């Protein structure tokens with residue numbers, strides 16, 4: 001039974017993630033023109049929301065509606081996203097000696113990935129603003145999610161995707177009634193195509209962090225992790241980062257909860273994982289000024305990690321720094337072996353992106369950067385069932 005205290009949202013304003021300049025929540029915004037950086041939603045964290053308020057609420061991410069930016073409940077476009085399980089990886093843990101190893105399995109979401117969360121909020125806000133046409137550059141999962149939620153919202157949808165993406169990602173867009181455009185190259189080439197197509201601002205561009213609301217949906221992973229761990233967070237969270245919304249969103253959630261007094265003690269170390277074929281965050285972590293100089297991005301079988309120039313780079317670096325975390329790159333062969341190992345041991349056919357977190361953990365362990373007794377959470381962001389072409 002849903003029991004929501006009023007008002008429906010505690011969101012107060014938007015602010016530039018770089019200089020804190022404020023922008024209105026009531027108008028359609030993209031990113032902050034002052035600094036050319038993402039906008040973030042700010043909430044009133046002093047309005048008395050309690051962590052015990054959620055006990056009897058619906059089992060999806062809209063249980064946290066006060067900390068989401070939709071103003072009118074009737075505008076919510078939901079397919080039941082969120083409240084995905086945290087599964088203990090007991091066999092894998094035992095085999096390698098980890099005493100508390102779990103995986104939050106985001107493949108339980110609609111359209112089989114965590115992208116459903118961000119897109120649910122973005123499309124709900126698009127409906128609130130009476131937007132009629134959305135466009136998205138995607139490595140695959142976000143496009144499928146946007147196509148599905150736009151279908152439900154009666155919003156026209158155009159998806160621009162690299163041609164080499166596995167077939168199912170293309171088919172689902174068309175089955176949901178979206179227009180699909182294929183581009184030779186990676187997601188940054190799709191973004192260029194969108195710039196060309198959108199000169200007259202016909203479409204609302206739902207690119208990662210170029211509108212403020214997908215981040216809010218992704219943030220709910222952080223709220224769920226806290227609630228599911230009974231408000232005692234893991235020591236380490238390992239997350240496959242492409243555009244970075246999940247990493248940034250989880251960290252935003254933890255900080256909001258800290259402000260509301262729901263969490264005590266240190267926050268988890270946030271470990272980002274990328275593919276060796278495309279690891280801009282690793283390059284920038286090592287050399288924030290000159291990282292683009294010797295950087296040649298290539299495709300990877302973990303399609304969602306092939307984001308060569310993430311718009312949220314500064315925000316990702318800030319999360320790693322604030323959480324005392326790091327970034328690790330894993331090669332594609334290792335990623336495939338990770339998918340197979342987890343399938344054969346735990347009975348979970350997870351995405352290559354998710355499997356990369358497991359291999360990153362083994363890498364950390366081999367360098368003694370993680371203790372066997374630490375409470376470790378891996379994020380599986382999608383389903384292995386969508387990548388048969390990549391997993392042979």
Ligand SMILES: Cc1ncc(COP(=O)(O)O)c(C=O)c1O
Nearest residue numbers: 242243244245246304353381382
């Ligand atoms: C399965 C999967 N994992 C991870 C990512 C990276 O997402 P983020 O933008 O949160 O870094 C993507 C993005 O396409 C994805 O599809």
Ligand SMILES: [Zn+2]
Nearest residue numbers: 016019034035
């Ligand atoms: Zn600014």
